[in-house]
Amino acid sequence: xxxANDIHVRxxxxxxxxxxxxxxxxxxxxxIVGPNGSGKTTLLRAxxxxxxxxxxxxxxxxxxxxxxxxxxxxxxxxxxxxxVLTFPxxxxxxxxxxxxxxxxxxxxxxxxxxxxRVGLQSYGERFYSDLSGGEQQRVQxxxxxxxxxxxxxxxxxxxxxxxxxxxSSLDIGHQLMVMQIARDFADQGGGVVAVMHDLNLSAMFxxxxxxxxxxxxxxxxxxxEVLVDHHLSAAYGCGLRVGVTPPEQPLFVLPQAALTED
Amino acid sequence: xxxxxxxxxxPTGVAAQETPRVLSLGGAVxxxxxxxxxxxxxxxxxxxxxxPAQAEALLDVGYVRRLSPEGILSVDPTLILAEAxxxxxxxxxxxxxxxxxxxxxxxxxDADTVPAKVHAVADALGLxxxxxxxxxxxxxxxxxxxxxxxxxxxxxxxxxxxxxGRVMAAGxxxxxxxxxxxxxxxxxxxxxxxxxxxxxxxxxxAAPDVILMMAQAGDxxxxxxxxxxxxxxxxxxAAQNEAVIRMDGMYLLGFGPRTPAAIRDLSARLSALQxxxx
Amino acid sequence: MVAYADSIAPRRxxxxxxxxxxxxxxxxxxxxxxxxxxTGVTLWDALVALLTPAELPLSSKVVLWDIRLPRMxxxxxxxxxxxxxxxxxxxxxxxxxxxxxxxxVSAGAGTGAVVAIVLGGAMPFAxxxxxxxxxxxxxxxxATIMVLYLIATRRGVTAIATLLLAGIAIAALAxxxxxxLIYAAxxxxxxxxxxxxxxxxxxxxxxxxxxxxxLMLAGLACARPLARGLNGLALGEAAAHxxxxxxxxxxxxxxxxxxxxxxxxxxxxxxxxxxxIVVPHLLRLISGPDHEELLPNAALMGASLLLLAxxxxxxxVAPAELPIGIVTATLGGPFFLWxxxxxxxxxxx
Numbered sequence: 001x002x003x004a005n006d007i008h009v010r011x012x013x014x015x016x017x018x019x020x021x022x023x024x025x026x027x028x029x030x031x032i033v034g035p036n037g038s039g040k041t042t043l044l045r046a047x048x049x050x051x052x053x054x055x056x057x058x059x060x061x062x063x064x065x066x067x068x069x070x071x072x073x074x075x076x077x078x079x080x081x082x083x084v085l086t087f088p089x090x091x092x093x094x095x096x097x098x099x100x101x102x103x104x105x106x107x108x109x110x111x112x113x114x115x116x117r118v119g120l121q122s123y124g125e126r127f128y129s130d131l132s133g134g135e136q137q138r139v140q141x142x143x144x145x146x147x148x149x150x151x152x153x154x155x156x157x158x159x160x161x162x163x164x165x166x167x168s169s170l171d172i173g174h175q176l177m178v179m180q181i182a183r184d185f186a187d188q189g190g191g192v193v194a195v196m197h198d199l200n201l202s203a204m205f206x207x208x209x210x211x212x213x214x215x216x217x218x219x220x221x222x223x224x225e226v227l228v229d230h231h232l233s234a235a236y237g238c239g240l241r242v243g244v245t246p247p248e249q250p251l252f253v254l255p256q257a258a259l260t261e262d
Numbered sequence: 263x264x265x266x267x268x269x270x271x272x273p274t275g276v277a278a279q280e281t282p283r284v285l286s287l288g289g290a291v292x293x294x295x296x297x298x299x300x301x302x303x304x305x306x307x308x309x310x311x312x313x314p315a316q317a318e319a320l321l322d323v324g325y326v327r328r329l330s331p332e333g334i335l336s337v338d339p340t341l342i343l344a345e346a347x348x349x350x351x352x353x354x355x356x357x358x359x360x361x362x363x364x365x366x367x368x369x370x371x372d373a374d375t376v377p378a379k380v381h382a383v384a385d386a387l388g389l390x391x392x393x394x395x396x397x398x399x400x401x402x403x404x405x406x407x408x409x410x411x412x413x414x415x416x417x418x419x420x421x422x423x424x425x426x427g428r429v430m431a432a433g434x435x436x437x438x439x440x441x442x443x444x445x446x447x448x449x450x451x452x453x454x455x456x457x458x459x460x461x462x463x464x465x466x467x468a469a470p471d472v473i474l475m476m477a478q479a480g481d482x483x484x485x486x487x488x489x490x491x492x493x494x495x496x497x498x499x500a501a502q503n504e505a506v507i508r509m510d511g512m513y514l515l516g517f518g519p520r521t522p523a524a525i526r527d528l529s530a531r532l533s534a535l536q537x538x539x540x
Numbered sequence: 541m542v543a544y545a546d547s548i549a550p551r552r553x554x555x556x557x558x559x560x561x562x563x564x565x566x567x568x569x570x571x572x573x574x575x576x577x578x579t580g581v582t583l584w585d586a587l588v589a590l591l592t593p594a595e596l597p598l599s600s601k602v603v604l605w606d607i608r609l610p611r612m613x614x615x616x617x618x619x620x621x622x623x624x625x626x627x628x629x630x631x632x633x634x635x636x637x638x639x640x641x642x643x644x645v646s647a648g649a650g651t652g653a654v655v656a657i658v659l660g661g662a663m664p665f666a667x668x669x670x671x672x673x674x675x676x677x678x679x680x681x682x683a684t685i686m687v688l689y690l691i692a693t694r695r696g697v698t699a700i701a702t703l704l705l706a707g708i709a710i711a712a713l714a715x716x717x718x719x720x721l722i723y724a725a726x727x728x729x730x731x732x733x734x735x736x737x738x739x740x741x742x743x744x745x746x747x748x749x750x751x752x753x754x755l756m757l758a759g760l761a762c763a764r765p766l767a768r769g770l771n772g773l774a775l776g777e778a779a780a781h782x783x784x785x786x787x788x789x790x791x792x793x794x795x796x797x798x799x800x801x802x803x804x805x806x807x808x809x810x811x812x813x814x815x816x817i818v819v820p821h822l823l824r825l826i827s828g829p830d831h832e833e834l835l836p837n838a839a840l841m842g843a844s845l846l847l848l849a850x851x852x853x854x855x856x857v858a859p860a861e862l863p864i865g866i867v868t869a870t871l872g873g874p875f876f877l878w879x880x881x882x883x884x885x886x887x888x889x
Contacts, residue, residue: 097774
C-alpha cells in the first residue's frame, strides 16, 4: 500500500496541500485528477519524497522519508512530466540509467527489452535530445519500467509506478499504448499512481480515482463514484456531463457549455 | 660557496684564469658593471638592461620579477647580480641549489643609493679598487649636480602612464620622487607611496606646475595635446603652459652611473620652464 | 543483446581507444617536457641523471631534478585537476558551460591571492614568506565554497540555481574586493598581481608540489566514484533521487572535490583558464557524456594539455618565459568559440 496521512505542503506563505489523507492499493491503476492548481502534482511529489511535507507517507510499510533512496528505488519508479538532458546521451544510455539503482543494478541488460515495450526498439543509438517530446516521454517510461521491471518483488510485495501526466505529450495511439502498459503492470500485481488530465482515458483504464480541489481531496473512490456530474462540475467549475458507453460501460465525460451547477 | 672561493682567487681586477660569467638583472646594475669595465664578463641581462648599447647584444632572460630558473641556467652564469625585488623567491632558491650565487644589489631613491650600488656590484665582482674609484667619482658628481640644482618652487607630477584617461602618478618613496627632490623641486603628490591611479579631483588638487614623463616612442607616446585633452590634467598649470618634460625612463629613474647627469638635465629643464610656469 | 552491442558498445569502445591514445600522449608529453627547455639538458642527460647522478654537473642536475621534474609533475596534476573539476561541475550543474570559475571558486582563490600580495607585509602571516600567496589563495577558494554552501543549502537541499546565482554574486563581490585592494596596491604588488593572474607553473618546486599535490590528488580521488552519480544527475535532482542516488551526499562530495582540486591548483598556478571547459567538451564530442569514461579521460587529457601548454610557455620566448595562462587562453579561446558555434549549428553541445 501507498498511504498518505494528513499531508500538508507549504510553499512560502501558500499552503498547497491542506490535509490530504488517502491510500492507494496495489494491483490497481489509481489516478489523481483535478483542475489546474488543485495540488495534483504537488501530492505526487510529496508521495515520492521529492517535496518536504508535514504528515506521514508510507510505501509498503516503509516511511518514505526515513528510507534511503536506493531502497525506495527498488520498489518504486517515478516518471517525471518531462526530462531535458543537457548532455548528448543516446536513448540507450538514458534507459540504462534506470538500471543504475533499484533492482536492475548489476543484473542483465534489459535496455532493448524496455525500449521494445514502449515501441522504440530501433531508437537505441539516437540522441535523446533529437527526439520529439512524445518520444522522449516514452524513453523515460522505458527507463522507469527498467528500474522496477517486475510488478511484484520476489518477497511478494508490490512494486510501484508513479507517473506524472504520462500521456500529456503523446498522440492518441501512444496514449493508449502507455495506459495499457500501466494497466498490465497493475493487472500483474503492481501499483500504479498517475496524475492525469484526461478524464476519459482515466475512466477507460483506472480503478481508483482521487479528485482534488484547492489542495484538498474533493472525492475519492471507485471511478464511477467519482465521475459524477455534480462532483466534476463543482471541482472544475463548469458544466460537465458523464455518460456511459454501452456495452462495456466505460464512462465518458462531455463538457456541456450550457449546463450550470444545480 | 663557490663564488667566495672565486673572489678569493681574484683579489684585484677581473679574472686572470677564470672569467666569471655574470648575469645582470636590473638596468642600473648592468650600467654599473659596464662602468666598472667588467662588461665583457656579462653573459645575460634582463629586459630593462638596455644601456649601454652593447648590453642589447646579451641574452635577455625576461622580466626581472618573473625569472624562469631554467632560462637563467641556460645562459650558464657563475654569478648573478640582481636589483632588489628580482625574483620570484622560488627562482632565487633554485639558483642557490644550483650553486650559482645570487647577489642582491640594494635599492633606494636618494643620493647615497648610487655609490652603495656601485660598492655592492664591485665587491661581488672582486673589483673593490675600481668600485671605490667609481663610487667616489659618482658621489662627487652627485654632490656637484645637487649643488648646481637650485631649489625651485615647482610642483612636479610624474605621470607614469595615461591609459584610457586614467592617470598613474608617482607618490612618495619612488624613483621619480627621488629625482624630483634631487633636482630641487617638489613632488606634487605627497599623499601616498608608490605609483597609483589618480582621480580627477586629486589631479586638480595637486595642481602640478610641471608634468614629468618617460619618453616613449610610437603608439604609447603621450602628446601635449593628449594631456590637454584630459579633463583634469588639461586644467593644471602644467598642461596649460605646456610645461612637460620627457626623459628616457632608465636614464631618469635608474639610480645608476648616469644619475648625476640626469639630475643636471632635469634641473636645467625645470629652470628653463621657470619663467613661464612661475 | 545485439542491439545493445550496437547502441552502447561503440561509444564505450571509442572512449577506451581514446584513453589508450591519451596515455600515449601523456607519456610523450612527459618525455618532451623533461627533455626540452632553455638549457641544453637532454634526454640522454636525463638517463645519465637517473642511472649515475654523480656524473652530471650540478646545474644539469638542478635543471632536471629541481626544475623540470617538479614542474612536469605539477603541470600534470594541475591539468588533471582543472579538467576533472570542470567535468564534475558541469555534471553537477547539468550545464555544459559550468566551470569552477562559475561557482566563484577561482574568484575566491584570486581574492585570497590579492589579499596576500597587497596586505602580505602587514599581516601576521608574513612569516609564510613565499607560501603566503598560495596558502591565501587556497583559503579563499575554500571560504568561497563554504559561504556558497551556507547560502544555497536549506534543510540539507542545495538548490543548484541558487548556487549558480550565489556563485555569480560572490564572484562579483570577490572581484570588487580585489579591485579595492588593487587600488591600494603599490607598483611592485601590481606587477605581481598581473602575473599571478595570468598563471604560471614557473614557481613549481618540490615543496609546493608536496604541499598542494596531495590536496589535488585527494580531490581527483573523490571525483572518481562520483561518475555513476553524475550520470544519474543528468536526469535532474529529483529523478536522480528516484533512481536511488544519494543526491545530497553526491553534491556535497562533488563540491568538496572541486574545491580541493581547483583551490590547490589555482593556488600554485594562478589563473589558468579554459582547461576545465575545453577538455570535457572535446571528450564529450568524441566519446559521449558518460562520466565513467569522461572523468578518467579528462584527467589524462588535462594533464597532457597542460604539459604541452607549459612546454610552449617555456620555449617560445626562451630564455624568458610566457605565462602559461596566455598560452591556454590563446589555444582555448578560439577553440571554445568554435565549440559554441558548432553547438549552435547542431543543436546542443
